[in-house]
Amino acid sequence: MSGFSSMFFELTFGFFILFLVTKFLGKSQINQITPFDFIAAVLLGELVGNALFDPNAGIPEIAFVVGLYAVLMYITEIVTQKYKGTRNLIEGSPSIVIYNGKLIRDTMKENKLDLNQLQHLLRAKDIFTLDEVEVGILEANGTISVLKKSDYQTPTRKDMKLSPQEVNIPITLVNDGEIIYDNLKEKNLTEVWLKGKLREQGYNDIEDIFYVEYSKDSELIVHPMTNRNHQKYDSK
Secondary structure (H helix, E strand, O other): OHHHHHHHHHHHHHHHHHHHHHHHHOOHHHHOOOHHHHHHHHHHHHHHHHHHHOOOOOHHHHHHHHHHHHHHHHHHHHHHHHOHHHHHHHHOOOEEEEEOOEEOHHHHHHOOOOHHHHHHHHHOOOOOOHHHEEEEEEOOOOOEEEEEOHHHOOOOOOOOOOOOOOOOOOEEEEEOOEEOHHHHHHOOOOHHHHHHHHHHOOOOOHHHEEEEEEOOOOOOEEEEOOOHHHOOOOOO
């Protein structure tokens, strides 16, 4: 029983300290993960896992491993920010794999990128033919950035010589039958106003509403609670 209790405390400690490390290192470590970051994360998981099942290792050893990892990663981030020359070595650099609509085969070969993988990356960008692509750049984290040919680019308001419009960010006012009062306050709105707008759309009870989205100068977007018993799928 003592073995299970020891594992419980060590795993709980490891969970929280890893959470603190991710907060400490910043969002870029997760959202913009590079091959180096991936290997470092796998190594950290392996070290923590081994510490959990090693009878001679406990909370101090886990704290040391995770702490040392956090310090090394933090130093790496500082070095790459201060010395630009180290960025390509540690983080990698983008590579142009399509230029002027033509595949750069040598660059693809250097990055171990075959045609099927490239097509998969393009489909993730809603591009289903290479004929639409003017420039394609393989980023350090393995994603691809694409500049479409002019014939396939979406026209902007500037292209159509239309006057600029204010950009409004939608905000959630009701989530799963509960009013988000902080969001109401942020937009200088009141519960009375919200309930009045909902009654105009035929909703009298907040608990009957799953989601409400608000955007300035627009009607509320309301999604009522759905009874799953009424949802049917006809496979014929």
